[in-house]
Amino acid sequence: MKPKKPDNVVYSDEMGYHANITPYPTHVGAPVIKTDDIVSWKNIGIHKVNKEMESKFLELKNQYENLMKEYQYNEMVYNATFQFEPVVGEIYHLYKGINGKNFLSLIAPQEWNKEHLGTFRLNSDKKWILIEQ
Template identity: 25%
Template sequence: MVQAYNFLASWQLFPEKCDFQSGIPPKSGNYKIESADNGHALSISINWVSMDNEAYYTQYKIVPDGKSHLFENVELADEAQASIENSSTLLFKFYKNGQVILEVKHEIMPNGYLKLTQQGYDKDNKPFVNIEMYHKQLSVLPYASSVAGVAIRPTKEGVIKHKALSAMEDQTNMQLDQIRQQIELLARQAQEIRKRKELSMMIYEAKLSFKPQIGHIYHLYEKNDGQHILSLVAPQEWGGSGPFKQFVSSVRLLADHTWVEVN
């Protein structure tokens, strides 16, 4: 079970990254893998909602020892087999009348996403491949959900849980988005302040032959010796950088005595 550690999490579905050849396309879903029976089995919890807003929920256990075991959901399969191929690959196989009717391959991708590839046969006995993509949830939910190919049916408990989950997700996602926007705004403001500080330090170390006035625009030049000088004369008035090595920037003095670059 040590190698299964990477899979033990609550995973949230990326509906836009999925590819379904069979079944009901999901609108949202979660897929939770937990250790069970003192580490001898895996507990799979599934909860998802269709495009028609119908909620589904189911749960089952599977033993990842590479051997076939009786499966509790007889509607889907008589037996199930699970094997841990390596630290990033987990394989489930479901049997009916001795034949593999569904294979679910779990893969941890290099970007940390969980990819589920389901291969099986639909009700018309035609082969299909469904691909689902998940990302690991940062918070641990009391249960999890997904659109895994295991046969699941809508239940009253699933509907109630899904409504509560949807409301919680909507509220927390909105709050997290607001915080993210605030963080991005603060980051931009911090960057602007840092730029003003660096520019101000350069100007206050430059040669000044007059007292700058708040709100006025001045022009910063670099001299041939690498020092800077603040001038009242703009580059166009010089016809270039004038007697200096190069023009650096036009700047304005703000009320807090920092300087800001102007076009």
């Protein structure tokens, strides 16, 4: 049986006494090892990431809502009745007909007494852009 070394002695059979090369303090007079406050660092990081994600989510949500409005306007105009081929860049007015079916016209709302649903312009992508509702 080997003689037991005291607990405060840094010794191993392979390296011998090696207290001077350890990356940690080995005696009572050494500086105290303190762990970093990782919890607050993590909380700050989580808060910043959550804010960024929320901002991106709200931006995407806003884009989605605008896209759905554009889709609804385009569906409404394309499902309307018109007896002419619309010209890109021109302004057209959408009205509710007597039979409940929407129709597209060149006549402005102030020129006659029909229920005006919106004023649209046809862009080069054949998409109807709402100008006035």
